Amino acid sequence: MSQKKKAYVETYGCQMNISDGELMSGVLASRGYEIVASPEQADVVLVNTCAVREHAEQRVLGRVAQLGGLKENRPDLVIGVTGCMAQRMGTDLLRKAPYVDMVMGPDGYRSLPDALGTVLRSRNGSSAPAEGAPAAPRLVRLEGPRRKSSPGVAVLDLDPYESYEGLALRRTSRVSAWVSIQRGCDHRCTFCIVPSVRGPEKNRDSRAVLDEVRAVADEGITEVTLLGQTVNSYRAGDWGFPRLLRAVARVPGIRRVRFTSPHPNDVTPELVEAMASEAAVCEQLHLPLQAGSDRTLKRMLRRHTVAGYLAKVEMVRRAIPDIALSTDLIVAFPGETEAEFRDTLAVVREVRFDDAFTYRYSPREGTPATRLPLEDQVPRDEGQARLDELIRLTRGIQREINERELGRREEVLVEKKGKEEGFMLGRTRRNKVAVFPGGEDLLGSYLTLELTRTTGATFAGVTVVGPASVEPA
Numbered sequence: 001m002s003q004k005k006k007a008y009v010e011t012y013g014c015q016m017n018i019s020d021g022e023l024m025s026g027v028l029a030s031r032g033y034e035i036v037a038s039p040e041q042a043d044v045v046l047v048n049t050c051a052v053r054e055h056a057e058q059r060v061l062g063r064v065a066q067l068g069g070l071k072e073n074r075p076d077l078v079i080g081v082t083g084c085m086a087q088r089m090g091t092d093l094l095r096k097a098p099y100v101d102m103v104m105g106p107d108g109y110r111s112l113p114d115a116l117g118t119v120l121r122s123r124n125g126s127s128a129p130a131e132g133a134p135a136a137p138r139l140v141r142l143e144g145p146r147r148k149s150s151p152g153v154a155v156l157d158l159d160p161y162e163s164y165e166g167l168a169l170r171r172t173s174r175v176s177a178w179v180s181i182q183r184g185c186d187h188r189c190t191f192c193i194v195p196s197v198r199g200p201e202k203n204r205d206s207r208a209v210l211d212e213v214r215a216v217a218d219e220g221i222t223e224v225t226l227l228g229q230t231v232n233s234y235r236a237g238d239w240g241f242p243r244l245l246r247a248v249a250r251v252p253g254i255r256r257v258r259f260t261s262p263h264p265n266d267v268t269p270e271l272v273e274a275m276a277s278e279a280a281v282c283e284q285l286h287l288p289l290q291a292g293s294d295r296t297l298k299r300m301l302r303r304h305t306v307a308g309y310l311a312k313v314e315m316v317r318r319a320i321p322d323i324a325l326s327t328d329l330i331v332a333f334p335g336e337t338e339a340e341f342r343d344t345l346a347v348v349r350e351v352r353f354d355d356a357f358t359y360r361y362s363p364r365e366g367t368p369a370t371r372l373p374l375e376d377q378v379p380r381d382e383g384q385a386r387l388d389e390l391i392r393l394t395r396g397i398q399r400e401i402n403e404r405e406l407g408r409r410e411e412v413l414v415e416k417k418g419k420e421e422g423f424m425l426g427r428t429r430r431n432k433v434a435v436f437p438g439g440e441d442l443l444g445s446y447l448t449l450e451l452t453r454t455t456g457a458t459f460a461g462v463t464v465v466g467p468a469s470v471e472p473a
C-alpha cells in the first residue's frame, strides 16, 4: 500500500458490539490501515450495527443513508455495514441500500481486510484475489438500475468455532477495557434476535482470556469488564465462570472487575462467593429479570421463575449487602395481562433496583415471539402506558436510593471529561456516575468523592481524597 488507507468505524448497540468495533479497528490496523476519527477523513467507513430493537435499526439505516451521501463527492469511498443488523438483513441490505458495498455478520471480522480487498478489486473490474491471498469472501452480484458502483460483498456465514483468538483489539478507552470471553447464546428467549444473528455459545480459552487481561494491565488499564451474552454460563474445559472471575480479579494491576450480562440461572453460590471474596470484583450486578410474572417468563422462554430470581437476589444480597442491582424489563409482551404487568411492578417494588433498562415489547422479524397469536398483541397505547408507569416507578425508586446515598464517600475511577468545562466524570465501584470538579490530568486515576447532590440518576461530588496512585502491575 503506497499510502495508508484510512478507516473509520462507527459502533451502535451493546458492550459486545463496542468490543467488536475495537476488534475490527485492530484487524484493520494490523493490515496497514490508519484508523481515523471521522467519516470525512476515511477511505473506508464501517457502521457496526445492532439488531435488537427495530427503532434503533431504523435510526442506523438512516445514518447509513446519510453516510451514503458522502459518495456523491467521493465515489471511491467504501461503505460497509457490519454486526447484527448486517447479519439479519443480509443481501437485502445490499439491494435496499445501493451505496452499501459490503455487509458482514459478527463472525466475519477476521476476513475484513480481504472483503474490502474484494470490493476494491471488483471496482477495478477484477474479482481474482492476489496470488497467495486467503479465499475471497462471497461476492454477491446484484443487478438492476439502483446499483451502479459495484456488486456487493456479503460475509454472512456463522462460524461455530470463531472466537477471534490471536487478534489484537484497538481499544478506545485508556481507562477501562471490555474483554469478551464468550460469543453467541444457547438460550432461545422468544423476544431475542441474538441467537439467530450471533449463533450458539462459544467460549474462549481461559488462558487466552487471562493473557488478554494481563496485557490490558501492562498497558496501565486497571478496570476490566468481562463480556458474554450469558457471561456466567462460561465454561471451557475445567474452567467455569467463578474460577475465571477469581483469576481475572487476581491479575496484578487489575483493581476493578465487572461482568455483563449474567443469566439468573447461572448465579450460583460459588459465583456469589467469588464475587464477595475477591476484592477487585465490584459490588454491582446487572441481572436481567425481563418480567415479574411466571406465565410471561414462560412465554418468553426465560427458563427461570420469579421465585427463582428473587432467591438469587436474596443470596447475592446476603453475601454482599451493599451491592447495587440493575435489570432489564420488557412490558407488553404478547399475552401479558394487566394483572401480570402489575406483578412486574410488584417485583420491582420488592427488589428495589438501583437502575433499570425498560422497554415496550416490539416484534423482531426472525424471533419466535412473532409467531404468537396476533390477538395476543397488546395494543400500542396500552403498552406505552405500561412502560410509562414502569419508568415512573423505577426512576422513583432510583431517586429514593440515591438520595439516601448522599453524604457517602465513594471511590471513583475517573473515566472522561464532563459536559461542562472543568468537570470530570467518575464511576463508583457500585456503577454510579458522579461528576466533580477536575481536569483531564485525572483520567484513569482513583479518587474518593463525597456525594453531595443527585439528579436522581447521577451524582455530583467533591474530592475528599486523591488522586490515588495506581499500584504498579
Ligand code: SF4
Binding pocket: 185, 186, 187, 188, 189, 192, 193, 194, 195, 229, 230, 263
Ligand atoms: S439469554 Fe435470552 S435475551 Fe440473552 S442473549 Fe440469549 S436469547 Fe437473548
